[in-house]
Amino acid sequence: MDPQARYEELIEKLHQRQYRLTPQRLALLHLLAASENHPSATQLFEKLRDQYPTMSFGTVYKTINLLKEMGEVLELGFSNDDNHYDGNKPYPHPHLICTSCHKISDTEIELPQSLVAEVSSTSGYKITRNRLDFYGLCPQCQNKA
Amino acid sequence: MDPQARYEELIEKLHQRQYRLTPQRLALLHLLAASENHPSATQLFEKLRDQYPTMSFGTVYKTINLLKEMGEVLELGFSNDDNHYDGNKPYPHPHLICTSCHKISDTEIELPQSLVAEVSSTSGYKITRNRLDFYGLCPQCQNKA
DNA sequence: GTGCTTGCAAACAGTTTGCAGATAG
């Protein structure tokens, strides 16, 4: 989705729930609406601090958690690394993660729904979401080697 | 693989690298060789403490990290929850995670290799491993509802 | 004006590290 349209959509959704649209929140929404690079909380914090020198991690996390509860941001959690966020496509989708430069990209393909159905029927689980990550070397890092 | 056979295989692999086979390590290997329930470090620690009251987290983690370096244990990291381990099938394979009772199970199906090939060719990545988790309600938790 | 939000600092949880004493080989 177009980042600007997504930004306006996020504002509208916060407004509907009567959450306050502070300048700090608007700036964070703007970053998350264009988050195809899947930034971490630290990366978001650092960009926001340029505009708002008093910006704190607490504020970043509180707003992100608000959006998570609303289902409007996808959190990609890792055990070692810090979490990364996608506010443009908040629904589960597969990712490519470069093991050298650590960048996170979307894939062009989706997890086939038939596979989900097969797992559901063989296991008896009522499957609600999934997480699929591919780890490897991105084209640029292959050339560096 | 049969847990007893896997246990002996792990002992042999540590022996080959001239790591010392302390009683604490053997007990941990024994648990990990039969880890179809994907225990966390805390769960492993608690079971080990029954046999070795002086057992510490440091020891558990140090041995797990040794096995990780050797590629003999699969670590399933989560951002909120603690990490879980599989020493029986140390290679990547899809998991089912119950969102109610939080148990982790293996699936009967594998991620199709054709899908990996497709992602690799459309993205140009040299893919080395993957992670696939399905979240949902297990059959038992569906009945409780 | 009201009460949600910010900003700061302290708390928190899981994991890692450092070091002295213990022990496998």
Next chain:
DNA sequence: CTATCTGCAAACTGTTTGCAAGCAC
């Protein structure tokens, strides 16, 4: 005998929480 391992405690990192002051509405 000696290098590695254990066990303890402190350090570390990313995230969460509590509270007083600030500001959106």
